[in-house]
Every structure is written in C-alpha cells, then in structure tokens.
Amino acid sequence: MERIKEALERAKSERQSAPVAGDGVKQPAPVRNLLPDVIDYTDTHVFEPDQDHLRRNRVITGGASNAGGDAFRMLRTRVLQAMSDNGWNSIAVTSPSVGNGKSVTSANLAISLAREVNHTVLLVDLDLRQPSIHDLFGYQPKAGVGDHLTRDEPIAGMLFNPGLERLVVLPGLDRYDQSSELLSSPRMHALSEELRRRYPERIVVFDLPPVLAVDDALAFSPLVESMLLVVEDGVTQAQELQSSLEMLKDANVIGTVLNKSHAAHSKYYKY
Amino acid sequence: MENQEPNNLKDYLEVIKRRKGQLLLTFGVLMLITLLLAFGLPSVYRSTATILIEEPDIPADLVQSTITSFADQQIQVISQRSMTSPNINRIIEDFNLYPEDRERVSQSELVERVREDTTLELISANVIDPRSGRPTQATIAFTLSFDHRQPNLAQRVADALVTVYLEQSLNTRRTQTEQTATFFEEEVQLAEQRVERLELALAKFKAENGEVLPTQYQLTLTALARADAQVLETQRNIQLLNERRIMMDTQIGAVSPSAPVGLGREQVLPPTERLQQLESDYASKSGLYGQDHPTVVRLRREIESLRRETGQGPDLAEVDRKISTYTDQLQELRNRYSESHPDVVNTQRQLDALLADRVAALARDSVPAEVGGYVAATDDVSARLNVRQKPGTSSKVVGFLNKGERAMLVATGTEGWFEVELPNGTQGFVSQEFTRPLKTNDMPRTPTNPVYIQLVSQRNATEAELRGQLATLDALKEQRILLEERIARSPEVERQYTALLRDLTTERAAYSTAKGKELLTRQAEKVESAHGQRFTMIEPAVTPIAPHWPNRLAILFLGVVLSLAGTVGVGAVSESMDAAIRSPAAVIAITGVTPMAVIPYIYNAADSSRGKRNTALIAGVVVAGLVLALLAVHFLYRPLDVLWYAMLRGMGA
Numbered sequence: 001m002e003r004i005k006e007a008l009e010r011a012k013s014e015r016q017s018a019p020v021a022g023d024g025v026k027q028p029a030p031v032r033n034l035l036p037d038v039i040d041y042t043d044t045h046v047f048e049p050d051q052d053h054l055r056r057n058r059v060i061t062g063g064a065s066n067a068g069g070d071a072f073r074m075l076r077t078r079v080l081q082a083m084s085d086n087g088w089n090s091i092a093v094t095s096p097s098v099g100n101g102k103s104v105t106s107a108n109l110a111i112s113l114a115r116e117v118n119h120t121v122l123l124v125d126l127d128l129r130q131p132s133i134h135d136l137f138g139y140q141p142k143a144g145v146g147d148h149l150t151r152d153e154p155i156a157g158m159l160f161n162p163g164l165e166r167l168v169v170l171p172g173l174d175r176y177d178q179s180s181e182l183l184s185s186p187r188m189h190a191l192s193e194e195l196r197r198r199y200p201e202r203i204v205v206f207d208l209p210p211v212l213a214v215d216d217a218l219a220f221s222p223l224v225e226s227m228l229l230v231v232e233d234g235v236t237q238a239q240e241l242q243s244s245l246e247m248l249k250d251a252n253v254i255g256t257v258l259n260k261s262h263a264a265h266s267k268y269y270k271y
Numbered sequence: 272m273e274n275q276e277p278n279n280l281k282d283y284l285e286v287i288k289r290r291k292g293q294l295l296l297t298f299g300v301l302m303l304i305t306l307l308l309a310f311g312l313p314s315v316y317r318s319t320a321t322i323l324i325e326e327p328d329i330p331a332d333l334v335q336s337t338i339t340s341f342a343d344q345q346i347q348v349i350s351q352r353s354m355t356s357p358n359i360n361r362i363i364e365d366f367n368l369y370p371e372d373r374e375r376v377s378q379s380e381l382v383e384r385v386r387e388d389t390t391l392e393l394i395s396a397n398v399i400d401p402r403s404g405r406p407t408q409a410t411i412a413f414t415l416s417f418d419h420r421q422p423n424l425a426q427r428v429a430d431a432l433v434t435v436y437l438e439q440s441l442n443t444r445r446t447q448t449e450q451t452a453t454f455f456e457e458e459v460q461l462a463e464q465r466v467e468r469l470e471l472a473l474a475k476f477k478a479e480n481g482e483v484l485p486t487q488y489q490l491t492l493t494a495l496a497r498a499d500a501q502v503l504e505t506q507r508n509i510q511l512l513n514e515r516r517i518m519m520d521t522q523i524g525a526v527s528p529s530a531p532v533g534l535g536r537e538q539v540l541p542p543t544e545r546l547q548q549l550e551s552d553y554a555s556k557s558g559l560y561g562q563d564h565p566t567v568v569r570l571r572r573e574i575e576s577l578r579r580e581t582g583q584g585p586d587l588a589e590v591d592r593k594i595s596t597y598t599d600q601l602q603e604l605r606n607r608y609s610e611s612h613p614d615v616v617n618t619q620r621q622l623d624a625l626l627a628d629r630v631a632a633l634a635r636d637s638v639p640a641e642v643g644g645y646v647a648a649t650d651d652v653s654a655r656l657n658v659r660q661k662p663g664t665s666s667k668v669v670g671f672l673n674k675g676e677r678a679m680l681v682a683t684g685t686e687g688w689f690e691v692e693l694p695n696g697t698q699g700f701v702s703q704e705f706t707r708p709l710k711t712n713d714m715p716r717t718p719t720n721p722v723y724i725q726l727v728s729q730r731n732a733t734e735a736e737l738r739g740q741l742a743t744l745d746a747l748k749e750q751r752i753l754l755e756e757r758i759a760r761s762p763e764v765e766r767q768y769t770a771l772l773r774d775l776t777t778e779r780a781a782y783s784t785a786k787g788k789e790l791l792t793r794q795a796e797k798v799e800s801a802h803g804q805r806f807t808m809i810e811p812a813v814t815p816i817a818p819h820w821p822n823r824l825a826i827l828f829l830g831v832v833l834s835l836a837g838t839v840g841v842g843a844v845s846e847s848m849d850a851a852i853r854s855p856a857a858v859i860a861i862t863g864v865t866p867m868a869v870i871p872y873i874y875n876a877a878d879s880s881r882g883k884r885n886t887a888l889i890a891g892v893v894v895a896g897l898v899l900a901l902l903a904v905h906f907l908y909r910p911l912d913v914l915w916y917a918m919l920r921g922m923g924a
Binding site: 052055057060072075079228231232233234235239242245255259262 | 288289849850851853854855857862864866869870871873875876
C-alpha cells in the first residue's frame with residue numbers, strides 16, 4: 001500500500017511538472033506538414049487515471065518490481081534492441097484472435113517504453129472494430145482516430161496523456177465496420193507516416209485488431225515497420241499461431257509474447 | 272504438430288486447475304445421475320424358497336428307479352412344465368399382479384415379466400458318485416425366488432410357485448413311472464400272446480404229425496422191420512394153407528357126402544334119413560334085380576310112400592351125380608363087354624331109372640325164385656360157390672356157398688345174379704347160373720358121411736384161416752405203406768417241428784425278460800411312490816425385510832468410481848484434443864524463436880475475490896457431499912453408531 005501511495009504522490013508531482021517535461025522534448029520539423037503544430041502538449045489533455053481502475057484493467061503503472069512489470073520491462077528491452085538494430089520506430093501489436101490481451105499488452109508495453117527516459121511514446125488505438133485503449137485508462141475522449149480518418153477531424157484534440165511522462169495516447173472511439181478500408185486509406189497512410197516521422201525519438205505503438213478475425217492487421221502491415229504477436233497461454237491454438245505467422249510472413253514480425261502465462265505466474269508472482 | 276504432454280505432477284495439477292470448471296461440471300452431472308439411480312430406483316424385494324432334492328431311501332443298487340435322468344435336468348423339465356402360460360396366468364389372477372399394467376400390456380408380456388422375475392438357482396455340491404467312485408458335481412437342492420416391489424406379495428407368489436413346482440414334480444415322476452410300467456405290461460401281454468399262439472401251433476402240429484415226429488422215427492423204423500417180417504411169415508402161411516386147401520378139396524371131391532348105409536342092419540331112422548337110405552338101397556337093388564323084382568317093388572313103394580310123407584323127391588344133385596357115375600360106368604362096361612352082357616344091361620337099367628328120377632326131380636324142383644325162399648348151388652358147382660360183394664365176377668369175394676348148403680334169397684332184381692344171405696349172415700351176390708331155387712321145405716340133403724363132414728369142416732377151417740391170413744397180409748401191407756410214408760415225410764416234419772420249437776424258445780425267453788422287467792418296474796413304482804427321489808421344501812419363502820435390488824451402496828460406489836473415471840476421461844480427451852499453446856517451448860516449436868517475453872497472468876481484485884468465492888463454494892460442496900454420504904450410509908447401509916462399534920470391535924480384536 002505504501003508503494004501505491006508513493007506511486008500516487010509521484011504521479012501527482014509528475015503531473016505538476018508534466019508541461020515542463022513535455023516542453024523539454026523538442027520536435028524536429030515534420031516530414032509532411034499534415035499536422036503542423038498538432039502534437040502540442042499544451043493542447044494534449046492531461047488526465048490523471050484512477051489507479052484502481054487501472055489495476056482492474058491490469059494496466060501496470062507502478063514502477064515497483066512485480067512479475068507483470070518485470071515481464072514488460074523484459075519485453076521493452078528486447079523490442080528496443082530490435083528497433084535500434086534496424087532503425088525502426090514503430091511497432092504494431094496484434095494477436096491471432098480476440099481476447100488474447102493484445103490491447104492490455106500494447107498499453108503496458110507503451111507504458112514500459114515510456115518509462116525509458118530516452119523516448120516519447122505514442123500509443124495509437126487502431127482496433128477500429130473494438131476500440132478499448134481509452135477504456136483501459138478510464139478516459140472518455142470526444143473524438144477518436146476514426147473520426148480523423150473519416151471526417152478529417154484534427155488529431156490534436158484527440159490526444160491525451162494518462163498521467164505518465166513521455167506517453168501520449170491517440171484513442172479510438174467509435175466502431176467502424178469498414179475498418180480495413182480505413183486502415184489502408186491514403187489518409188491512414190499519411191497519418192502513419194506523419195506519426196512515425198514527425199519526432200525521431202518517438203516510438204509509435206499501434207494496437208491492431210486480431211489477425212485471424214479480420215483483415216485489418218494484414219491491410220495495415222505495410223504501413224508499420226515491425227509487428228509483435230501476442231499469444232495467449234492455454235487459449236491460442238498452435239494452428240492459430242501458425243496461420244497468423246503465415247499471413248504476416250511479409251511483415252517484420254520481430255517476435256511473440258506469451259501472455260497470461262500461469263506457469264510464469266506461479267514461478268515469480270508473489271503478490 | 273506436437274503438443275506438450277503433461278509429464279509430471281505439477282503439469283497434471285496445472286491441467287486440473289486449468290480445466291477445473293469443465294471437470295467439476297462433468298463430475299457433477301455424472302454424480303447427479305448416480306444419485307438419481309441410487310436413490311430413485313424402486314426397491315425390489317426377493318422372496319426365496321429352498322427346495323431339497325432328496326435321494327431315494329432305498330439304495331439304487333437294490334431297486335433301480337425307472338427315473339434315471341439327472342436331478343438338474345429334471346428340475347429344468349419341471350421348470351418348463353411349471354412355468355407355462357396358464358399356470359402363470361392363474362398366479363397373476365390370484366395375486367392381482369401388476370394391476371397398473373394389466374390394461375396397457377398384453378397378457379403374454381405380463382407372463383414374460385413373471386418369468387423374468389422368477390429365478391431358479393441350482394445348488395450344487397462336490398460329492399463322490401457312489402456308482403463310479405469319482406468326484407463329481409451333484410445338484411442337491413435349488414432355490415426358487417420371486418422379485419416384486421411389495422415384499423409380502425413377493426413372498427406369496429414365491430410360495431405359489433413352489434407349490435406349482437412340487438405338484439409338477441410329483442406328477443412328472445408319477446407319470447413317468449406309470450408310463451414305464453404300462454409299457455412293460457403291454458410288452459408282457461404281447462409276449463404272452465405270442466407264446467400262447469406258438470404253443471397252440473405246436474400242439475396242433477404234434478396232433479397232426481404225432482407218429483411222424485422225430486421222437487417217433489426210431490419206433491417207426493422198428494415197426495417197419497417188424498411188419499416186413501410179418502408179411503413174409505403171413506405169405507408163407509398163406510402158401511401152406513392154400514396147399515392144404517387144394518389137397519382137402521381133392522379129398523372132398525373123392526368122398527361122397529352121404530354115408531354108405533348098411534343093408535343088413537335095421538336102423539330106426541327119421542323119414543328123411545330113411546328115405547335116403549331106401550333110395551340108396553333101391554338104386555343098388557334095382558340094378559341088381561331089375562325093376563320087377565319084389566324087393567325092388569317093395570322098395571319103390573316104400574320110397575314113394577316116404578316121399579309122399581316127407582314131400583321130398585329124389586335129390587336132383589344126387590340123381591345127376593349118380594347118372595354121371597353110371598354113365599361112366601356104362602361106358603367102361605361097354606368098352607369091356609358087349610351090349611348084351613348082364614352088367615351092361617343092369618347098368619343100363621339103373622341109368623334109365625335114374626334118368627326117370629331126374630325127370631321127376633326136375634319137374635318137382637322147378638320152383639320159381641321167390642324172395643324169402645332159398646337157393647342152393649347146382650350140381651355143376653364142384654365144392655362151393657363164390658359169394659361176391661357186388662354183381663359181376665370181378666367183384667370181391669365175401670364168402671362161399673358150400674354145396675349142400677342153402678342161402679336165403681334177399682332180392683332178385685339184378686340180371687343174372689341173386690342177392691342172398693348165407694346161414695352165417697353174410698350177404699352177397701351169387702350167379703343165377705350156378706344156383707337153383709328150392710322149395711320151402713326142400714332142404715339140401717345133409718351130408719351124412721362122417722369123413723366127408725370132417726373133411727368139409729377141416730377144409731372150412733383152413734379156408735377161414737386162409738382168409739384170416741390174407742386179411743392179415745392186407746393189413747400188414749397197408750401198415751407198411753403207412754410206415755414208409757411216415758419215414759418219407761419225417762425230414763420235412765422234423766424241420767417244421769424244429770422251427771416251431773425254436774420260435775417257441777425265443778418267445779419264451781422274450782416273455783420271461785419282459786416279465787422280469789415288469790416286475791422290476793412294479794417294484795420301482797412302489798419305491799417311487801413311497802421312497803423315491805423327491806423334492807422337499809426345506810425353507811419356505813419368507814417375506815423379505817431388506818430389498819434385494821437395487822444395491823444402492825454398490826450403485827453409489829460404482830457411480831462415484833465411474834464419475835471419477837468419466838471426469839478423468841473427459842479431461843484427458845479434451846486435453847488431448849486441445850492444441851493450445853501453454854509454454855514458451857510450444858511457441859519455440861512453432862516459430863523457432865523464443866517468445867520475446869512471457870507475461871504472467873495479471874490478477875486484479877475481481878480475480879482474487881472470485882477465487883475466494885470458488886474456494887468457499889468447493890468447500891461447501893465437499894462438506895455437503897460428505898454429510899450426504901454419511902446420511903446415505905446411515906440410512907441405507909447401516910446406522911453409523913453400529914458401524915462405529917463394528918469398527919472399534921474390528922480394531923480391538
């Protein structure tokens with residue numbers, strides 16, 4: 001409990017100093033002037049999420065050592081290594097089927113990446129079928145990325161900071177049936193380029209729909225540099241994993257994550 | 272695709288934990304079925320009667336029972352006879368069985384149900400067979416049970432079934448014995464009839480072929496030899512007698528029947544005799560003196576008066592004989608002397624007188640043949656005349672009419688023949704040619720010459736003897752023929768006789784065998800009725816207290832075991848069908864690369880509270896199950912306090 005208190009206090013202090021931190025990161029000139037001065041922390045809505053809500057949704061914010069946190073740190077490190085090796089700065093997180101925990105994983109990965117002080121992280125909810133990132137943080141946005149893709153709503157108004165330094169979230173909001181068309185649209189193409197290249201030290205994490213459920217991930221794969229496949233322990237069938245890998249064979253799948261592992265839990269988890 | 276097989280306890284626990292919901296559901300459903308079965312099935316009560324098969328009181332070595340089939344075979348037979356539809360229908364009616372199904376189900380199905388609810392179990396024991404001395408299995412008793420939901424009804428029906436069985440047993444054995452006895456009785460009767468028939472046939476055969484039977488053969492041979500000898504002897508006798516008769520006939524021919532009468536000596540004689548004497552005198556004296564001589568005249572007068580007196584003329588035969596004598600004499604004298612010689616003249620005169628007499632006699636004697644009158648042989652007959660059985664010379668001779676005898680005329684109808692009756696009563700036919708009728712009082716002149724009479728009688732005796740011998744010969748010849756016939760027939764008769772005897776022997780043997788068997792059967796029948804093998808109910812059907820079925824404890828136990836097995840099976844099957852990835856190794860197997868991170872399951876408050884809830888629920892279920900199990904044992908198996916003391920006792924001992 002003391003840790004939680006500590007975390008809360010730290011979060012409070014961070015929020016107070018957030019604009020300062022945000023100002024510290026100076027962005028280079030954008031490649032395309034699609035979003036001139038959009039990403040501006042002054043415009044970004046800073047939002048302090050409820051810790052209980054985060055915990056309920058298994059979003060790990062505390063820096064304390066626990067099994068989940070350790071695992072994500074491990075993931076962060078390896079992802080960063082892979083990215084720096086190849087000079088990438090965007091990664092899409094997907095999974096074979098619904099419910100494998102890819103949204104939670106992408107959120108936790110983004111948080112973990114953000115803790116690394118060298119980067120700013122942008123988490124984009126591209127699961128237009130079932131946008132859930134904002135729910136994880138308990139934030140109710142006025143517009144989502146879908147609105148930008150369909151109605152050219154300005155991105156700036158959508159972004160929010162969930163009380164963590166160097167982390168900005170671009171949420172989805174509404175559900176779209178033609179999500180794969182949206183994801184492969186020129187506007188999406190432009191947006192992705194913009195998001196990746198606007199800030200060199202920024203890592204963009206995309207949350208994609210399941211590979212096998214819809215073709216969104218497949219359609220989007222050319223627009224992203226690397227992909228991460230979330231496998232759910234005891235649920236994802238070997239066949240599903242194989243099919244997913246085959247479908248994504250042209251994309252750069254840098255690796256897999258075995259999620260919800262009970263074996264790992266029993267070994268380390270001592271809550 | 273290789274799946275990661277669980278290979279240690281931890282993995283199994285992992286699997287259980289993973290699938291606990293599924294496993295609990297499976298187990299729960301199976302246990303529910305088990306409980307429904309264990310407590311929902313209706314109780315069926317079984318009432319059992321034990322029936323002992325009693326061995327015969329009298330050992331089988333002494334009196335063999337006619338019922339030799341094995342006890343269990345008999346029980347099966349009796350069972351089939353008892354469990355017939357009519358019997359079962361009666362029981363259903365009597366006890367009002369299955370009233371709820373009577374309307375719905377056909378009668379035959381109800382009967383089938385009774386059969387299914389009836390159980391017959393044989394009780395065997397290892398015994399030593401007294402006959403063969405080998406150890407064997409013998410059925411010594413059997414039990415008859417009836418199952419029903421109502422204990423008292425089960426008992427009553429079982430009782431009724433036992434009654435039916437015992438009755439059937441009695442009937443079956445009685446019928447069997449009676450049938451056997453009747454069979455042998457009929458056999459004996461048949462055999463008896465056959466023997467009787469053969470005996471009758473043999474007796475008849477013996478009567479028909481009495482003298483030809485093989486036993487008589489030697490006697491017949493002897494008799495034949497004796498007959499042969501007798502034939503020879505008789506033939507010799509006949510020859511002798513014939514010779515003697517011929518000799519006697521010759522002698523008789525030479526002797527005159529009339530005795531010479533002495534002239535010098537006066538005799539007082541009856542008129543007939545006197546007449547004969549005088550006639551004799553007259554013949555000689557008329558020859559000697561001539562017709563006119565006083566002596567001759569006197570004699571003639573005397574003769575005439577006597578003839579008037581007696582009514583008798585001169586005997587024609589006598590006259591004829593004298594005529595022939597004098598004719599011969601005259602012939603001889605004429606050869607020797609001249610016509611004028613006194614002897615010749617004398618003889619001529621006598622002959623003339625005789626001729627005259629003859630004429631007179633002829634006139635006198637010509638009387639008609641009348642029935643009731645008499646006939647005699649004429650003078651042409653040398654000594655006797657044949658009397659034949661029938662008219663004709665070829666007919667058999669039955670007697671003789673001697674010269675001088677007379678026969679009574681019985682009938683005259685036949686041409687050339689008279690039917691006559693001889694003085695000795697013999698009747699027959701004589702030729703008319705050699706007979707002449709006699710006047711009523713004209714008796715042939717009785718021979719008077721003693722020598723002649725003697726000779727005639729001797730010859731008659733010889734004649735009779737000869738006839739006797741001839742008859743004997745005929746008889747002997749006939750006997751010989753008979754004997755020879757017998758000997759000829761003997762082999763055939765012997766064959767038939769032997770065949771008859773053989774048949775009779777066979778049939779007698781068959782008869783005695785059948786009779787013996789019948790006696791045995793009768794004995795066996797007695798044994799059977801009083802001391803034979805029989806069924807005795809040693810334990811009557813009682814009203815069952817505890818249900819026979821279902822064994823709820825066993826169902827429970829089995830259900831628990833099967834539920835566990837089913838659960839394990841379901842787990843194993845779903846585990847084997849589940850190809851889910853469960854470890855980094857599985858990921859490596861597919862991707863070839865270690866996953867970048869293994870993220871443990873992140874628990875939140877809801878998870879832990881749900882976990883607590885589940886733990887409490889499981890604990891509650893376990894406790895409830897334990898209580899239920901204890902209650903089940905208490906009420907269904909044995910009260911717990913009893914069990915407790917039993918357990919203590921078991922440990923103490």
